[in-house]
Amino acid sequence: MITELVAVGTEILLGNIVNTNSAYLAEKCAQLGLSLYYQTVVGDNEQRMKDTIKTALDRSDVVILTGGLGPTKDDLTKEITAEVMGLPLVEDAHSRELLDAYLKQYEKNDAQRRITSNNYKQAMVPQGALVLDNHNGTAPGLIIEKNGKTAILLPGPPNELKPMFEEEVFPYLRKKQPEIIYSQMVKICSIGESQVAEEIQDLIEQQSNPTIAPYAKTGEVHLRVTAKAESEKECKKLIKPVVRELKSRFGKNIFATEEKKTLEEAVVDMLKDQKLTLSLAESCTGGAIASRIVNVPGASEVFLQGMVTYSNRAKRKSLGVKKSTLKMHGAVSEKCAKEMAKGGCFVTKTDICLSVTGIAGPDGGTKEKPVGTVFMGCCYNGKTVVREYHFTGNRAKIREQSTAHALAFLRECIMEGVSKKD
Template sequence: MKAEIITIGTELLLGNIVNTNSRYLAEKLAELGIDVYYHTTVGDNEVRIKEIVINSLNRSDILILTGGLGPTGDDITKEVVSEVFDAKLTLDDKVLTKIQNFFNQKGKSMSKNNIKQAYIPENSIVLDNDVGTAPGIYIEKNDKIAILLPGPPKELKVMFQNYVVPLLSKKSRYIIKSKVIKTFGIGESKLESIISNIINDKKNPTIATYAKKGQVEIRITAKAESESKTDCLIESAVKQLKPLIKDYVYSYNNETLEEVVFNLLKRNGLKIGFCESCTGGLISSRFTKLPGVSEVFERGIVTYSNKSKIEEVGVKDTTLKRYGAVSSYTALEMAKGLMDKGNIDIAVSVTGIAGPTGDTNKKPVGLVYIGFASKDSAFTKKINLTGDRIQIQNKTADIVFSEIRKYLLKLNDI
């Protein structure tokens, strides 16, 4: 079964909103084992929608169309598809009652133009909209299927899950399953060259690398008749890859670096604290996005000014004067000072030049010192990063979490 996704709406075409529907539908169709080869976006224009629908029906079995089912005059998806499928539109009393009830429940009166939404093409299945007014449509003719879904993501998702999945499950023989392995500290081309033999050898599962925000993911995708078979295919690929990539992998289960650190701290019953300068709270903020993090996170301090470095974590005035705020000594004193407050097992500090200004001859933008203190030891690490301010902050946070992971796993010194 080959499907394509056609998203309709001038707001998508003009870039006013991001197309999250295509992504959602693509993911869901993959899970159902239905191949998707094309996504197309077109505006609320009769001629062009028709052209796309006819063209797509020639090359695919299933069209999933979203948008253009609203009550207004420029909503024409249903009209165009009905014409192509040669199906008359007639008023469906049941659907009309449902729409009226929707408004009644909200204590509002139905606008006249909503009646348009109750016209349904003959020989089609109505897909109930449990969270909005526009019903979806499933129409099949000569082994070609068109499924019309409303544009608002909330309505679309509920409808797809409740009514489209059951209909399409019957059509597909296969399921597709993916596993994502996360790596850090290696570039995409280098990682790929290490595993290129395996990538080229494999047809099922397929193996591909993706660079994502400074990290590289390996995605293994298997297709089979059952979940146990896809799992088996994936596991055998992991076994082959592991010896080659293990030094770079921080998660075989699609976790983030923060999640890995959180789980390691929890498992070891340890508490952590952060003292940040150039990252300005980003490390604490990323960590506290995780629910339940209070179990392992004690406090964070954003010592942005020199005064706060002295007052909050006891950095010496002489250290700041002699070596500067961005120095190994300051980073060390920040971490030690935080550690001295007690109640934590690991203190991590960061001081650096995020830019775009603030650099000197000897200290370029991107120079960052990470400090690390525990009951047993304290040390620092110097890194040099490239990129703009936001990139330097994000990369620093990534490196901090990666180094904490390595420390907790005793992989090497920070």
């Protein structure tokens, strides 16, 4: 069943409001197994709205419209959809009753408020429409069916749209769509997108159901394995052997098979499992690695201290980097990264310290050490490993890549140290 999303509102079109509704609805459509081919944003213009809705209904079986159901003159979604579908507007007595109760309570809470007549336009609905009660606002939702086409109108505020969709629309669409789609994510780090693509080329060429879709993220590659079946249980059964094969191919590079699990969560979980403590010595990343670590609930159990030693003086005073190292090799060097990591462990008395020092640009690069040169050190179990990286892009991109690769490097060091300890 082909489905289309239309978000209505000039404020969305101009970027004043982020269109989170469409992201939410797209995910729900995928869960229902609906084929979503188009998403559109249209401003509060009568003719453009008319053209957009007509086009959507012509090419899709179900059109879900969000926003434009309120009391003001520019709230036109219901009126224009009814016109396009050739349906008159009539007052819905039940909606009028709910609206009256809501508005009287609203007026009662503040003596300065008064009920205006334009509110009652929200009780007017296309003839024959299924009316969806709004328990969190005034504008009811609507499901309109005609000539094999369905238009679903939902209020714009997310705290009204989401419960209405969950309670009313999801069950309605579930009955119309016998199959569902279920996905499982396999998240990979420490190897690049091109390498991952090459490793799974044969699987992609042979795939039918389930399918594998790769998504690149800074320092990570996500593989979404998706199956279509009559039930979630059947989908999981189809997905299981594919995930098993991916685990066989990528092994320790897989850090998560859960949609919401992040790389920093995987690192914190490993530290907790091994009862290890962590410190960070950052230079060019300026605390960005620490920021991602502390985003994880419970990180305080393992993360003891983060130091942003941006200047040479700070590297010497806080981490014990030798003056001769900075003079002979420079702050951006293998030797400096090594001394930062070792010094961090010594100063903080932690089990592991990760250090990062580099040239984020746009200035500071040389022929020998161009912008994007980054050294990372990891001290664990008395041994320090250093890696050299070369990133490209602007200052923000280089710092972002450094942060992502630092987390992956840290994860590798923990695994390597644990295996040797065992």
